[in-house]
Amino acid sequence: xxxxxxxxxxxxxxxxxxxxxxxxxxxxxxxxxxxxxxxxxxxxxxxxxxxxxxxxxxxxxxxxxxxxxxxxxxxxxxxxxxxxxxxxxxxxxxxxxxxxxxxxxxxxxxxxxxxxxxxxxxxxxxxxxxxxxxxxxxxxxxxxxxxxxxxxxxxxxxxxxxxxxxxxxxxxxxxxxxxxxxxxxxxxxxxxxxxxxxxxxxxxxxxxxxxxxxxxxxxxxxxxxxxxxxxxxxxxxxxxxxxxxxxxxxxxxxxxxxxxxxxxxxxxxxxxxxxxxxxxxxxxxxxxxxxxxxxxxxxxxxxxxxxxxxxxxxxxxxxxxxxxxxxxxxxxxxxxxxxxxxxx
Amino acid sequence: xxxxxxxxxxxxxxxxxxxxxxxxxxxxxxxxxxxxxxxxxxxxxxxxxxxxxxxxxxxxxxxxxxxxxxxxxxxxxxxxxxxxxxxxxxxxxxxxxxxxxxxxxxxxxxxxxxxxxxxxxxxxxxxxxxxxxxxxxxxxxxxxxxxxxxxxxxxxxxxxxxxxxxxxxxxxxxxxxxxxxxxxxxxxxxxxxxxxxxxxxxxxxxxxxxxxxxxxxxxxxxxxxxxxxxxxxxxxxxxxxxxxxxxxxxxxxxxxxxxxxxxxxxxxxxxxxxxxxxxxxxxxxxxxxxxxxxx
Numbered sequence: 001x002x003x004x005x006x007x008x009x010x011x012x013x014x015x016x017x018x019x020x021x022x023x024x025x026x027x028x029x030x031x032x033x034x035x036x037x038x039x040x041x042x043x044x045x046x047x048x049x050x051x052x053x054x055x056x057x058x059x060x061x062x063x064x065x066x067x068x069x070x071x072x073x074x075x076x077x078x079x080x081x082x083x084x085x086x087x088x089x090x091x092x093x094x095x096x097x098x099x100x101x102x103x104x105x106x107x108x109x110x111x112x113x114x115x116x117x118x119x120x121x122x123x124x125x126x127x128x129x130x131x132x133x134x135x136x137x138x139x140x141x142x143x144x145x146x147x148x149x150x151x152x153x154x155x156x157x158x159x160x161x162x163x164x165x166x167x168x169x170x171x172x173x174x175x176x177x178x179x180x181x182x183x184x185x186x187x188x189x190x191x192x193x194x195x196x197x198x199x200x201x202x203x204x205x206x207x208x209x210x211x212x213x214x215x216x217x218x219x220x221x222x223x224x225x226x227x228x229x230x231x232x233x234x235x236x237x238x239x240x241x242x243x244x245x246x247x248x249x250x251x252x253x254x255x256x257x258x259x260x261x262x263x264x265x266x267x268x269x270x271x272x273x274x275x276x277x278x279x280x281x282x283x284x285x286x287x288x289x290x291x292x293x294x295x296x297x298x299x300x301x302x303x304x305x306x307x308x309x310x311x312x313x314x315x316x317x318x319x320x321x322x323x324x325x326x327x328x329x330x331x332x333x334x335x336x337x338x339x340x341x342x343x344x
Numbered sequence: 345x346x347x348x349x350x351x352x353x354x355x356x357x358x359x360x361x362x363x364x365x366x367x368x369x370x371x372x373x374x375x376x377x378x379x380x381x382x383x384x385x386x387x388x389x390x391x392x393x394x395x396x397x398x399x400x401x402x403x404x405x406x407x408x409x410x411x412x413x414x415x416x417x418x419x420x421x422x423x424x425x426x427x428x429x430x431x432x433x434x435x436x437x438x439x440x441x442x443x444x445x446x447x448x449x450x451x452x453x454x455x456x457x458x459x460x461x462x463x464x465x466x467x468x469x470x471x472x473x474x475x476x477x478x479x480x481x482x483x484x485x486x487x488x489x490x491x492x493x494x495x496x497x498x499x500x501x502x503x504x505x506x507x508x509x510x511x512x513x514x515x516x517x518x519x520x521x522x523x524x525x526x527x528x529x530x531x532x533x534x535x536x537x538x539x540x541x542x543x544x545x546x547x548x549x550x551x552x553x554x555x556x557x558x559x560x561x562x563x564x565x566x567x568x569x570x571x572x573x574x575x576x577x578x579x580x581x582x583x584x585x586x587x588x589x590x591x592x593x594x595x596x597x598x599x600x601x602x603x604x605x606x607x608x609x610x611x612x613x614x615x616x617x618x619x620x621x622x623x624x625x626x627x628x629x630x631x632x633x634x635x636x637x638x639x
Contacts, residue, residue: 070440117624124382127443128578129623131571132616139613253571257447264444297455303448304430311436 051177059231065269068204073134077229079251081236111229141248153247267313349482362596363496368573369588371544377520378540387570388453389548394561423545457563581632
């Protein structure tokens with residue numbers, strides 16, 4: 001593929017594209033089949049939570065894994081999506097789909113306002129700014145009682161519906177949420193395989209180098225920040241309509257940390273890793289809710305172990321391990337043969 | 345109580361909480377200077393300081409002065425063990441991985457504290473007396489506030505002496521400026537990193553112990569204090585010690601004024617709003633020169 005100036009653009013190799021096409025098809029098959037295999041309502045709920053987290057994590061991975069910028073405030077965008085949708089539909093009787101779009105756009109606008117100055121900050125300063133922003137939004141959720149219902153939460157959010165179909169149980173919501181997951185992953189996948197994706201990867205590699213090659217780094221960083229906020233907002237809206245009740249504690253500092261953890265555990269800069277990271281950590285988190293008093297310690301130990309031993313992400317880490325094992329086996333088989341062969 | 349007295353009262357309260365933030369911020373700075381990471385387990389050092397003080401003084405009835413030093417040593421040891429174990433053996437030395445590792449370790453410590461002490465808030469007796477002292481400006485403070493000011497001041501003096509006049513302190517500063525150069529002239533960088541964790545463990549514990557009699561303590565009391573300490577460090581310019589003190593005091597006083605004059609529910613929001621505002625005007629913090637990229 002060549003652009004106007006005749007320069008060759010680096011595209012993903014055909015093998016990767018084929019692999020991606022296969023993976024997406026597999027994802028659809030799995031999504032369709034899961035409800036047939038999983039009968040327990042509890043597991044459906046867990047799967048729905050995984051889906052919602054995946055949407056946030058995919059967006060966040062664009063920011064962290066590809067543009068190399070860390071945000072510890074994404075709970076705020078997730079929450080803004082929920083609260084805009086919730087307030088518009090429950091308090092003002094807005095139709096829900098337009099409310100969701102309004103929520104997404106409003107969250108995007110807020111992300112732009114905060115991201116424009118914040119992404120000029122570097123390293124730990126950016127971490128602190130996003131962290132502070134997240135905490136401020138979380139406090140506002142609790143204190144603006146006349147709109148948000150305060151710490152008791154906002155009740156009576158109607159479920160989503162299309163035509164005559166109302167998404168009012170876990171199974172229907174499963175299909176709805178995972179359709180969104182599929183769509184979001186597709187958007188992210190195509191974005192990465194474009195001019196924008198290459199620019200983002202260049203920024204991650206070296207901001208100075210990218211800048212000198214004509215990539216408007218600050219503009220790209222803000223754009224991808226806004227995009228990841230919109231992903232989070234959509235997920236938040238879906239969450240609000242699915243659970244029909246929201247309260248500030250869902251959107252605290254820990255959620256921000258959790259989603260970044262999912263990005264890291266899945267592997268920074270790995271799209272399928274996002275799905276994997278969201279799945280494994282959401283599942284563990286839900287499973288640990290049974291043993292409530294051990295939740296913090298178990299989660300802490302688990303996170304520490306992964307980061308110590310599989311810092312490149314579980315999926316990539318296992319891949320590496322497998323490859324090295326395969327390599328060893330190959331060597332183990334071939335070496336005696338080679339030794340024998342060399343005698344002649 | 346007229347308006348000026350009220351203001352004086354808010355400022356005094358703000359200064360004392362600001363002193364705590366400053367100590368915590370210095371803990372963050374020390375580790376940052378040695379390693380380049382943000383150590384979120386600093387929050388747990390604060391809680392552990394407070395809770396071990398409670399255990400020693402209230403449960404075991406050990407005199408306050410002795411308890412103070414035992415707690416400090418214990419938490420300092422925990423900090424050192426953290427570095428000797430997980431941080432050192434982490435396979436990746438990437439900054440973001442190490443930061444999240446400290447979050448993981450922080451969860452581990454907090455979870456352990458929860459298993460040991462439960463989730464209740466507990467009180468610790470004041471270091472000396474509970475009778476309020478009336479100041480000439482019209483404000484009233486508790487003796488414990490005086491202890492907070494005194495101990496903070498002492499900590500600053502000791503640290504200043506340590507970093508300026510002792511060989512070890514100079515070696516730590518050398519490591520902060522340039523690791524390789526420090527290693528070349530014979531500074532054991534490994535030991536400096538270990539020492540930085542031990543030192544910030546001790547600082548976190550001190551902060552937790554002196555605030556405990558004023559605001560009670562629990563297994564997770566350090567989270568908000570720690571995050572505000574981080575905010576103070578960033579506000580002053582990350583890694584800068586004078587900045588940490590300035591950042592702590594500014595945050596503390598503004599937060600206290602905001603809570604008193606505007607609304608107490610927005611107390612935490614005020615602190616972070618001020619921080620964002622300053623960062624957007626001066627992206628490197630008040631006294632910072634910006635972050636040099638570590639290779």
